[in-house]
Amino acid sequence: AQSVSQHNHHVILSEAASLELGCNYSYGGTVNLFWYVQYPGQHLQLLLKYFSGDPLVKGIKGFEAEFIKSKFSFNLRKPSVQWSDTAEYFCAVTEYNTDKLIFGTGTRLQVFP
Amino acid sequence: ETGVTQSPTHLIKTRGQQVTLRCSSQSGHNTVSWYQQALGQGPQFIFQYYREEENGRGNFPPRFSGLQFPNYSSELNVNALELDDSALYLCASSYQGQGQETQYFGPGTRLLVL
Numbered sequence: 001a002q003s004v005s006q007h008n009h010h011v012i013l014s015e016a017a018s019l020e021l022g023c024n025y026s027y028g029g030t031v032n033l034f035w036y037v038q039y040p041g042q043h044l045q046l047l048l049k050y051f052s053g054d055p056l057v058k059g060i061k062g063f064e065a066e067f068i069k070s071k072f073s074f075n076l077r078k079p080s081v082q083w084s085d086t087a088e089y090f091c092a093v094t095e096y097n098t099d100k101l102i103f104g105t106g107t108r109l110q111v112f113p
Numbered sequence: 114e115t116g117v118t119q120s121p122t123h124l125i126k127t128r129g130q131q132v133t134l135r136c137s138s139q140s141g142h143n144t145v146s147w148y149q150q151a152l153g154q155g156p157q158f159i160f161q162y163y164r165e166e167e168n169g170r171g172n173f174p175p176r177f178s179g180l181q182f183p184n185y186s187s188e189l190n191v192n193a194l195e196l197d198d199s200a201l202y203l204c205a206s207s208y209q210g211q212g213q214e215t216q217y218f219g220p221g222t223r224l225l226v227l
Contacts, residue, residue, distance in 0.1 A: 004155075034215075043218050044156070092155075098169070099146070099214040099216060101148070102158070105155050106155050
């Protein structure tokens with residue numbers, strides 16, 4: 001069965017530090033890839049998505065992610081985090097032509113001023 | 114805000130009871146998916162409804178059931194509640210038919226089973 005791994009469970013950074021959150025998936029076929037964010041007290045919001053084309057995708061709020069097919073990875077990056085980026089980040093995958101989302105367990109990011 | 118609404122926001126039930134959760138999809142969307150998010154975990158797919166029919170189901174027992182109405186809103190019903198059913202239940206809507214669907218989530222209903 002398809003699975004998603006997020007190896008960083010809890011990340012603590014100071015403002016202006018760079019961020020990279022890991023995401024690996026298990027399915028070998030064509031996939032669609034997503035990063036969602038859940039700010040404290042708010043609902044899940046889409047940060048960015050990859051369906052096809054340029055493997056480097058840019059999302060909202062300065063986030064980007066790179067799809068590396070050979071590594072089954074879709075890591076999330078931001079060059080300089082802000083306190084307002086404190087949230088839970090979820091990587092998710094759907095197999096091609098389905099939209100059943102399979103989520104990782106999430107990474108809790110805390111950014112201190 | 115995504116335009117997906119859920120009710121109620123919070124609910125407390127006791128073991129063995131039944132519960133109904135409701136979701137209104139975003140305007141223009143024809144598909145609703147339900148997810149269960151236990152504390153400290155990522156959301157898990159329960160099932161999806163497309164044009165009023167179940168269109169895929171995750172690893173959840175039959176006591177989890179659902180409905181979709183002609184206006185594409187949806188209900189999630191859980192019978193014979195168990196303590197482990199305590200979780201945040203998320204509804205997501207999308208438009209199926211273009212091949213690259215993106216799901217938009219509502220705020221969730223937090224269910225506590227005592």
